[in-house]
Amino acid sequence: MLASIAVLSLLALFVLSWLRGKGSRESGLPPGPPTLPIIGNIHQLPTKFAYLRFTEWSKQYGGIFSLKLASQTIIVISSPRLIRDFMDKRSGSMGDRPPSRLPDITTNGLSLPLASGPVWKSLRRAVQQLLTREACSRHMPIQQAEATQLMYDLLKQPENFFNHIQRQMISIMLSTVFGFRSPRYADSAASIFFSQFNTNGRLYLNQALIPQSTLYLHWNIIDQREKLGLTRDMVGYLGGVCIEGGSATTAAYLHRFVLCISCYPDVQARAQREIDDLIGSNRVPTSQDIEHLPYIQAIIKEVHRFYTSGPLGLPHATTIDETIDGYFIPKGSTVFMNIYGIYHSEELCERPEVFNPERYLSSEFGTKPNADTTGLRSDLHFGSGRRICPGNHLANSSIIMNIMNLLWGFDFTIADAANRDRHIPIRPEDFTTGIAIGPKPFKCNIRPRSEKHAALICEAYAQARPTLSMFEQELTPSEQKFVEDW
Numbered sequence: 001m002l003a004s005i006a007v008l009s010l011l012a013l014f015v016l017s018w019l020r021g022k023g024s025r026e027s028g029l030p031p032g033p034p035t036l037p038i039i040g041n042i043h044q045l046p047t048k049f050a051y052l053r054f055t056e057w058s059k060q061y062g063g064i065f066s067l068k069l070a071s072q073t074i075i076v077i078s079s080p081r082l083i084r085d086f087m088d089k090r091s092g093s094m095g096d097r098p099p100s101r102l103p104d105i106t107t108n109g110l111s112l113p114l115a116s117g118p119v120w121k122s123l124r125r126a127v128q129q130l131l132t133r134e135a136c137s138r139h140m141p142i143q144q145a146e147a148t149q150l151m152y153d154l155l156k157q158p159e160n161f162f163n164h165i166q167r168q169m170i171s172i173m174l175s176t177v178f179g180f181r182s183p184r185y186a187d188s189a190a191s192i193f194f195s196q197f198n199t200n201g202r203l204y205l206n207q208a209l210i211p212q213s214t215l216y217l218h219w220n221i222i223d224q225r226e227k228l229g230l231t232r233d234m235v236g237y238l239g240g241v242c243i244e245g246g247s248a249t250t251a252a253y254l255h256r257f258v259l260c261i262s263c264y265p266d267v268q269a270r271a272q273r274e275i276d277d278l279i280g281s282n283r284v285p286t287s288q289d290i291e292h293l294p295y296i297q298a299i300i301k302e303v304h305r306f307y308t309s310g311p312l313g314l315p316h317a318t319t320i321d322e323t324i325d326g327y328f329i330p331k332g333s334t335v336f337m338n339i340y341g342i343y344h345s346e347e348l349c350e351r352p353e354v355f356n357p358e359r360y361l362s363s364e365f366g367t368k369p370n371a372d373t374t375g376l377r378s379d380l381h382f383g384s385g386r387r388i389c390p391g392n393h394l395a396n397s398s399i400i401m402n403i404m405n406l407l408w409g410f411d412f413t414i415a416d417a418a419n420r421d422r423h424i425p426i427r428p429e430d431f432t433t434g435i436a437i438g439p440k441p442f443k444c445n446i447r448p449r450s451e452k453h454a455a456l457i458c459e460a461y462a463q464a465r466p467t468l469s470m471f472e473q474e475l476t477p478s479e480q481k482f483v484e485d486w
């Protein structure tokens, strides 16, 4: 009896000390906020806007800190040098994703952004082939035509600007991946696509929706399926990921642009002076104009900096034990790059909370004089290492075309701004939560800058119609009517 009590007591002591060890920060890990037994830092993690808390912690604990979520180790990097040395240069051991049960169940582990190992390698090779700079240059005509339709949509129905932007981005992705477009927001192709994607993620295998005649991009991948090591399911999911990842992020960027430009009317006025000096009101902008528009280039960078789509990117995971700056990072750690924290670092930027494109005119990365820019690059918002966003060329060209068009053609004022000259604060509560963030729908007055601009937009839309119609071979009767009447 006594012996069994002793054994039980020993066992209880062992379990207790094992549990007490759980949640505590192992020696050698980067510093971080104090932990509680068993739960670690779970109680301190906010349910929303984690990037704001991570940024506060980075000020306290430095460019690399750690958190414990029970036995799981989280590493947060807010130093451009460490991102370069660790996430970019040692990308081989940093390029995994943390295991995530739900997406694995819903997509059989075939969703590229979350995939690992050989499946990820095959999908990544294929997507890179789809989205090289050269491949993207072939999509310029449809991107340009879609950007023209956005101007026309805004002319006709400015109050629906939020949806018009989303339609355009879905339509570009549908055209580039499947070869057919979505001419209006409540369009059957787009809505079927998303509803099916959300319910079973298998729409992409539905050959009935893919017009054989016009497919050129995704089709290349289907042709080379075996060479690329892709199964039929993998090809399907690849299309879905491009549509989903490509449209939501770029649309959120343009929503943020409209919000920033409406809240900072002096920035808008200066950009319009620059574009008027170069282009005037006798023609619409073309993609070549951007290199002569330094202030507008600066606005594009500042929108990324001010409120980046993915403030923490997507989480990476380590595949082996690593050391960095004397710290031990165990295999299987989840690693976040704190893009928001870097873009809003007071050590790097002058008044980071202010939307001020001018900062990019005085320095390449928008940093203040004498800031330590080691490792900084201008595309941190696209992620790092071998997981860096493969859609960056496509996204950049859409963003450039749309921003030139919108600044050239329209005036934007936030609907409830009593005083047009006052900067309106942009608060985190105005944004959606999640991995990729954008502003919640907001009201904005959008007016053409003159009758001449409006007439040119109508003319440009008429000229864009033949390009658009190349992707309209399979419209429903109601879509056809919409296109004819619009």
Ligand code: HEM
Binding pocket: 112, 113, 114, 124, 127, 131, 241, 242, 243, 245, 246, 247, 249, 250, 253, 309, 310, 313, 314, 315, 316, 381, 382, 383, 384, 385, 386, 387, 388, 389, 390, 391, 392, 394, 395
């Ligand atoms: C403004 C627009 C965009 C932003 C800010 C953005 C940002 C990002 C970020 C931060 C990541 C994670 C990178 C990492 O893990 O280090 C990512 C991954 C990805 N993005 Fe984008 N993206 C944009 C547009 C696009 C477009 C247009 C496409 C597709 C055509 C796309 C497809 C993907 C895919 C497939 C991945 C997963 C890559 C992988 O895990 O290997 N993105 N993106």
